[in-house]
Amino acid sequence: MTVLLEMKDIHKVYPNGTKANQGVDLTVHEGEIHALVGENGAGKSTLMKILFGLETPTSGEIRYKGQPVTFQGPRDAIKQGIGMVHQHFMLVPSLTVSENILLGDELRKGFFSLFRDRKRELTEVDQLIQRYTLKVDPQAKVEMISVGQKQRVEILKVLYRGARLIILDEPTAVLTPQETDELFHSMKELVKENYTVIFITHKLREVMEISDRATILRAGKTIETVQTKNSSQEEISKLMVGRNVLFRVEKEEAKPKEPVLKVNHLTVPDDKGLEAIRNVSFQIRAGEIFGFAGVEGNGQTELIEAITGLRKIKSGQIEYLGQDLTEKTVAQIRAMKIGHIPEDRQTTGACLTSTISENLILDCCRAKEYRRGPFLEQKKIKGFSQQMIKDFDIRVQNEDALAGSLSGGNLQKVIIARELSKNPKLLIASQPTRGVDIGAIEFIHREIIKKRDEGTAVLLVSAELSEVINLSDRIGVLYNGEIVAILDNSTPLSEEEIGSYMLGIKRQEQEAVAE
CATH class of the missing domain: 3.40.50.300 (P-loop containing nucleotide triphosphate hydrolases)
Known part of the structure; x- marks a missing residue:
């Protein structure tokens, strides 16, 4: 498969001395769902913030589509076709779905483009929703829709801006099982159209279900990249934690009282x-x-x-x-x-x-x-x-x-x-x-x-x-x-x-x- 993204020897040291990334390597192929897994504090989100231009690496190299790139901010990443859906949504609750999707890129008409072209905006947002089957009412206020629908709005935002590589940071953390199934269906549909997804998660069941490959980080370092179909939850969890993890809860029979x-x-x-x-x-x-x-x-x-x-x-x-x-x-x-x-x-x-x-x-x-x-x-x-x-x-x-x-x-x-x-x-x-x-x-x-x-x-x-x-x-x-x-x-x-x-x-x- 074609290599879309390479992050080589990425280091990130904060002014207080915290080492979030210590020589991380990540290679992502075009048209795959790539899981990025690791314990809390392993450096997953920091690495993706570096890729999206929210953080500047202390050292290391990023190559995208075969070319070295440097992002001074998210706008640079967006211009290159990279979008990120954050763990905590970046939506304005009082605005509608379509207003949130178009925020900062509103369509204009009239003399000197003084007026919003709301009819065309709704048409374009509706076409976007239909194309990617991310069902949500474009005229609904964001504060009135479900958590799963809010996430769809976030994904539609990055798709509207032309993203071909989509970063999803803990996307299922606040979803119901049904909403998770719907998200996975949408991810698979995107990959069919040759989009690429980087999927940050802790949930190994989801890694096994949805990803093609998985890169495991531990203590800010790359441990290994595995083919999901050739691996197991037990193997990945051991790479994450550095020891065998029990997937069952061991407990004695309860002795309830008053x-x-x-x-x-x-x-x-x-x-x-x-x-x-x-x-x-x-x-x-x-x-x-x-x-x-x-x-x-x-x-x-x-x-x-x-x-x-x-x-x-x-x-x-x-x-x-x-x-x-x-x-x-x-x-x-x-x-x-x-x-x-x-x-x-x-x-x-x-x-x-x-x-x-x-x-x-x-x-x-x-x-x-x-x-x-x-x-x-x-x-x-x-x-x-x-x-x-x-x-x-x-x-x-x-x-x-x-x-x-x-x-x-x-x-x-x-x-x-x-x-x-x-x-x-x-x-x-x-x-x-x-x-x-x-x-x-x-x-x-x-x-x-x-x-x-x-x-x-x-x-x-x-x-x-x-x-x-x-x-x-x-x-x-x-x-x-x-x-x-x-x-x-x-x-x-x-x-x-x-x-x-x-x-x-x-x-x-x-x-x-x-x-």
Whole structure:
């Protein structure tokens, strides 16, 4: 196959001494889907930011279509036919789909091109959508469309600007399984038209399913490039982490005790005032993991927000260790030995403009152990932060680094370290391993099991059905805002069996759900 891109001996050293890339080599063929994999902090995103002109390499050479190139910024990369879809979308929510696609390249008409040619804009965007079968309403406001549709808009943006090499940074991190399937279909269709895709991911199942070849990075260095069809998840994971990784969760049988959380006949509205959760009842006992399965958008977010005080309920009761939570503030709930790993680490999980140390003590900075009168005990905070960085393997230069400078997976570790260090009696874990590499997933799973075995009640929500099955002792299935089944997982359930409840094909009798 024709070599489209060569990146040779790429080094990137930041002013603070951080070595993100240390002699990386990458060769991409025209018309292939090339996976770029590695642990959090391995240098994948930095390498692609260099390719797209967002970062300048300290040293090394980039050759594109056989010619040496130097990009001073994204515009230079775009002119060469390179486009990038970032992990966190770069869209304007208040604008329409077509306005976002054309932003900066609007079509004009009239005297001195004073006026927008909106009719022609809509026609061109519609033709683009039809050509690439990336279905989305061009006139819909971006703030009103699903996450999967937002990603299609991002892809349409780069296609509109003539990209032939498309970089997708963690594209499935926030997608449902159905949206992931649709994305993969679109990627395959693009490759049929001789487009080339570089696909950054942590998910080895996806690497095996969609890629032609995979380049593995570890600690900022290229380890190996493999033909996917001749490799395996086990081989790639070992190259990523440097050791064998267990793909199964090892745990002993749960020994549940008294109920910690009781939810009775709960009804919760969504942002439009419609009932996202309807008459839901369940309980979680100390020493067990209760997992929720369900296609995203069936009320999981609203349920978690209601329990954690982030959303007002319409009716029902939430009881924690005999106390009614329904009128408690977020601060009061946080002070009650309840840990919460939120689904959106950037918006509700962390303060990106604060340091790692500040994030680790966000809700305990008023505790006596960290204060001397009105002043913070900086020495104790530093010691605690350094211990958390070590215990949770947070890849960072020091505890004074800004949270916003971390990779997604390392930021997730900061949040998990903060929540687990509280020794919570109830742990609410929503998408705990989203966007996290295979080695970190294994670690996070062990920590959640450890908390369960210490007597913590765990409420787990995950879009990864395999994660729900592997971790949970009991599984509740949400469909259209209702619990349609509560299943005992002492004998592991199959994805097909749970899937039939998730899609509303099957439903337990109400008596069984209540039990």
